[in-house]
Amino acid sequence: MQLEFSPAEIAFQKEVRTFIADNYPENLRSVQDEGHDLSKEDFLSWHRILAQKGWIAPAWPVEYGGTGWTATERFIWSEELASADCVGTMPFGLSMVGPVIYTFGTPEQKAKFLPGILSGDDWWCQGYSEPGAGSDLASLRTKAVRDGDHYVVNGQKTWTTMAQHADWGFFLVRTDTDAKAQEGISFLLIDMKSPGVTVRPIITLGGEHEVNEVWLEDVRVPVENRVYEENKGWTCAKFLLAHERTGIAAVARSKRGVEKIKAIARTEQDGDRPLIANPFFKRKISELEIDLTALEFTELRSLAGEAAGKGPGPESSLLKIKGSEIQQRITELALEAVGHYGAPYFRGFGEGDNEHPIGPDYAHRAAPTYFNTRKTTIYGGSNEIQRNIIAKMVLGI
Amino acid sequence: MDFSYTETQDMIRETLSRFLADTYDFDSRNKMIASGTGRDPAIWKALAQDLGMLGASFSEEHGGLGGGHLENALIMEELGKVIAVEPYLQTVVLGGGALKAVGGAVANAVIPEIINGNVIIAFAYAEPQGRYNLANIRTTAKKDGAGYVLNGHKGVVYAAPWATHLLVTARTGGAATDVNGVSLFLIDANAKGIVRRDYPTVDGFQASEIYFENAAIPADALLGNEGAGLPLIERIVDEATVAVCAESCGVTAKLHQGTLEYARQRNQFGQPISRFQVLQHRMVDMFMEVEQSKSMTTMATLKLDLPAAERMAAVSACKAKVSRSAKFVGQSAIQTHGGIGITQELAIGHFFKRATMIENQFGSADHHYERFERLTLAD
Numbered sequence: 001m002q003l004e005f006s007p008a009e010i011a012f013q014k015e016v017r018t019f020i021a022d023n024y025p026e027n028l029r030s031v032q033d034e035g036h037d038l039s040k041e042d043f044l045s046w047h048r049i050l051a052q053k054g055w056i057a058p059a060w061p062v063e064y065g066g067t068g069w070t071a072t073e074r075f076i077w078s079e080e081l082a083s084a085d086c087v088g089t090m091p092f093g094l095s096m097v098g099p100v101i102y103t104f105g106t107p108e109q110k111a112k113f114l115p116g117i118l119s120g121d122d123w124w125c126q127g128y129s130e131p132g133a134g135s136d137l138a139s140l141r142t143k144a145v146r147d148g149d150h151y152v153v154n155g156q157k158t159w160t161t162m163a164q165h166a167d168w169g170f171f172l173v174r175t176d177t178d179a180k181a182q183e184g185i186s187f188l189l190i191d192m193k194s195p196g197v198t199v200r201p202i203i204t205l206g207g208e209h210e211v212n213e214v215w216l217e218d219v220r221v222p223v224e225n226r227v228y229e230e231n232k233g234w235t236c237a238k239f240l241l242a243h244e245r246t247g248i249a250a251v252a253r254s255k256r257g258v259e260k261i262k263a264i265a266r267t268e269q270d271g272d273r274p275l276i277a278n279p280f281f282k283r284k285i286s287e288l289e290i291d292l293t294a295l296e297f298t299e300l301r302s303l304a305g306e307a308a309g310k311g312p313g314p315e316s317s318l319l320k321i322k323g324s325e326i327q328q329r330i331t332e333l334a335l336e337a338v339g340h341y342g343a344p345y346f347r348g349f350g351e352g353d354n355e356h357p358i359g360p361d362y363a364h365r366a367a368p369t370y371f372n373t374r375k376t377t378i379y380g381g382s383n384e385i386q387r388n389i390i391a392k393m394v395l396g397i
Numbered sequence: 398m399d400f401s402y403t404e405t406q407d408m409i410r411e412t413l414s415r416f417l418a419d420t421y422d423f424d425s426r427n428k429m430i431a432s433g434t435g436r437d438p439a440i441w442k443a444l445a446q447d448l449g450m451l452g453a454s455f456s457e458e459h460g461g462l463g464g465g466h467l468e469n470a471l472i473m474e475e476l477g478k479v480i481a482v483e484p485y486l487q488t489v490v491l492g493g494g495a496l497k498a499v500g501g502a503v504a505n506a507v508i509p510e511i512i513n514g515n516v517i518i519a520f521a522y523a524e525p526q527g528r529y530n531l532a533n534i535r536t537t538a539k540k541d542g543a544g545y546v547l548n549g550h551k552g553v554v555y556a557a558p559w560a561t562h563l564l565v566t567a568r569t570g571g572a573a574t575d576v577n578g579v580s581l582f583l584i585d586a587n588a589k590g591i592v593r594r595d596y597p598t599v600d601g602f603q604a605s606e607i608y609f610e611n612a613a614i615p616a617d618a619l620l621g622n623e624g625a626g627l628p629l630i631e632r633i634v635d636e637a638t639v640a641v642c643a644e645s646c647g648v649t650a651k652l653h654q655g656t657l658e659y660a661r662q663r664n665q666f667g668q669p670i671s672r673f674q675v676l677q678h679r680m681v682d683m684f685m686e687v688e689q690s691k692s693m694t695t696m697a698t699l700k701l702d703l704p705a706a707e708r709m710a711a712v713s714a715c716k717a718k719v720s721r722s723a724k725f726v727g728q729s730a731i732q733t734h735g736g737i738g739i740t741q742e743l744a745i746g747h748f749f750k751r752a753t754m755i756e757n758q759f760g761s762a763d764h765h766y767e768r769f770e771r772l773t774l775a776d
Contacts, residue, residue, distance in 0.1 A: 001467055002399050003699040009398065072398045266776065277776045286770045290714045297692035304400035318685050391677040395657055395684060
């Protein structure tokens with residue numbers, strides 16, 4: 001065991017750091033700094049630069065477009081992205097459906113879909129949850145009935161993140177209504193421009209439009225867009241959930257978040273001292289930072305296990321639980337730190353109001369981010385469901 | 398960066414784990430503790446001579462296996478899994494750590510004797526008024542001819558009744574809490590002028606209050622430079638702190654495992670209580686605390702040789718987290734067991750007692766959060 005990077009790893013770190021410094025879009029930086037919402041084009045601008053470089057999907061096998069980096073190099077990469085405060089890439093193609101397609105898909109499916117995921121030409125969304133199927137995902141009722149070379153899909157999905165921009169969606173649909181819950185489900189790739197697909201916005205607490213309802217009415221989906229066997233979609237779903245959970249620890253990004261809170265707490269005054277000198281606030285920061293270190297080294301141990309041949313397993317639920325709790329605590333402390341100026345609602349100003357900003361820049365998004373981040377312990381399998389998974393799969397109870 | 402164990406390290410763990418499974422079952426441990434000496438000296442001899450375990454963390458020049466902190470950590474974790482009452486922490490981690498740091502003739506003389514099991518060291522550092530401040534020392538060592546004369550009171554010196562040597566912190570100069578004027582001595586435990594009051598500890602060890610009454614010690618008992626011993630003491634206490642965190646990983650893993658086993662076989666309301674979700678989630682939380690303790694212990698073990706400020710921040714982060722985990726896992730284990738958990742009858746309660754003492758050993762969670770903040774969260 002050793003913590004130090006090898007000379008090759010240090011050289012790698014320097015290479016990626018230089019690349020980010022030289023290539024990260026300036027205009028994107030200013031959009032972020034001013035606390036504006038990011039548009040589809042904002043996200044894609046950085047995606048395309050990484051795709052051009054061949055660094056868009058470090059975790060993928062090389063034959064499908066991965067970088068062939070070691071676990072340590074991937075760790076360095078995510079640290080560098082976070083410390084340079086780069087926007088994230090959308091996970092729906094790269095971390096979710098991509099791995100499902102290269103693992104379970106046909107050669108034709110791989111050829112058709114993987115290039116668009118890598119290039120960013122295809123924007124993906126995830127059609128899993130339904131109004132009546134949240135934590136109990138397997139109770140989903142969206143139905144796909146075979147009609148010749150097509151499935152005819154009817155039903156309603158919800159919480160579909162970024163579906164308003166999506167070209168494609170991967171959907172869990174019921175293809176056998178008589179089978180036991182998990183056994184009658186299939187995994188379909190649906191063109192979001194198909195007739196019968198309707199996307200309606202759901203506005204969340206911070207005022208943002210991230211999630212949507214997706215209505216499917218007699219949507220015709222070619223059978224060749226089914227991944228893996230009919231009625232075996234749950235296998236893909238479980239595989240995807242395990243993949244989704246590893247990235248969800250978000251360690252590097254949370255480290256950056258803690259640094260931002262420290263900076264705020266050194267600026268904000270609490271009487272005649274900076275907020276960071278308040279022993280109660282200071283203790284919350286140190287607890288957060290230490291818990292984040294515990295998460296970081298738990299992830300590193302788990303990556304080492306993965307490198308030794310163990311795939312991401314049910315223990316990745318631990319990373320999801322702790323990672324999401326920490327993300328929430330960061331937003332909670334940021335909101336506490338900004339004091340009065342958590343209150344102004346920036347979406348409440350009239351169009352063309354040129355007089356902002358009100359309060360310090362770092363306060364603008366504190367409350368909306370806090371509200372928005374309540375999602376992390378709910379999505380991807382709520383933290384209670386993750387505990388059920390650990391109880392069953394790891395503890396055997 | 399690499400998080401894998403070497404083959405030798407795996408072998409050390411397996412050998413020790415097999416040996417302890419054979420020798421340290423619950424009944425044998427109870428018998429040892431109840432015996433006159435409070436331990437079975439044959440086990441220490443076997444660890445030294447049959448298994449070579451006491452040499453795992455020493456260099457080959459001293460007759461060891463060439464390991465270091467990682468070996469200490471994995472041995473302490475295995476000892477924790479059986480709540481062993483062996484003086485490994487005091488003799489190898491603290492005594493051995495000090496000797497490795499100072500080197501020279503005394504290291505060449507004493508380390509081989511540690512490795513072959515002839516030397517047992519107790520660390521006399523705590524004082525009734527000192528709490529966790531290592532510089533808060535009233536015990537004095539006054540220059541006297543060629544040597545020193547020791548006077549003072551050291552409290553709760555684990556393993557002192559078994560010790561051949563005492564590792565003692567004393568003031569050779571400066572005022573009560575000055576960082577300068579602190580010295581470290583390795584002395585004969587039976588020197589004239591040392592008065593001991595021995596007693597058992599709640600977690601199964603033996604300890605003593607030690608009174609130095611004009612105890613004359615030779616000049617070569619001094620380890621390092623006179624008056625400049627605090628950095629060395631801080632270093633070995635940091636190493637020992639991580640070692641008890643490793644022990645805690647073993648103790649809490651067993652608390653968790655014992656709780657799972659119990660919950661599976663305990664029936665209430667017509668079913669095993671392991672089926673109740675409220676208990677399942679608590680046992681998952683225990684699992685997560687154990688895993689995070691292992692992660693923190695790995696982190697801190699790997700940082701023990703960094704410059705002092707980084708080392709201290711890492712060790713305090715580790716101990717703060719591990720202390721809280723030990724409390725949570727221990728209390729949850731007892732709660733899940735119900736009434737039987739608070740009796741002496743099951744092993745679980747004895748693991749809980751050791752976990753509880755680990756919480757405050759070398760500093761409580763609060764102490765370590767504070768030290769971490771002092772080092773990393775300046776205004």
